[in-house]
Amino acid sequence: MAAYVISEVSGRDEELLERYRAIAADSIARHGGRYLVRGARPVAAEGHWPQDERSVIVEFPSMAALQTWYRSPEYAEALAIRQDALERRLLFVEGVAPETAS
Numbered sequence: 052m053a054a055y056v057i058s059e060v061s062g063r064d065e066e067l068l069e070r071y072r073a074i075a076a077d078s079i080a081r082h083g084g085r086y087l088v089r090g091a092r093p094v095a096a097e098g099h100w101p102q103d104e105r106s107v108i109v110e111f112p113s114m115a116a117l118q119t120w121y122r123s124p125e126y127a128e129a130l131a132i133r134q135d136a137l138e139r140r141l142l143f144v145e146g147v148a149p150e151t152a153s
Contacts, residue, residue: 052113054114056143059106071133078128084116084120086108
């Protein structure tokens with residue numbers, strides 16, 4: 052079952068943010084992930100969304116694959132600069148199982 056990384060992001064340092072993005076994108080691809088949404092500014096239909104925050108959604112084949120990526124040496128390099136590069140809220144969620152034919 053697919054699993055998703057959902058993140059609200061605002062940049063702190065543009066140079067470091069670009070470096071983070073490149074390292075993260077490479078590590079995501081190496082672990083079977085793919086971006087569904089990358090750096091989009093959401094339209095808030097209800098509630099409030101800060102103007103400077105962007106959305107990122109990444110799909111992995113499974114929660115195990117997602118967690119392996121997050122703990123990987125490839126992503127550790129991105130995590131090492133994350134706090135200086137950006138501020139975020141990060142969620143991991145499992146998708147729903149495909150419906151089976153009746």
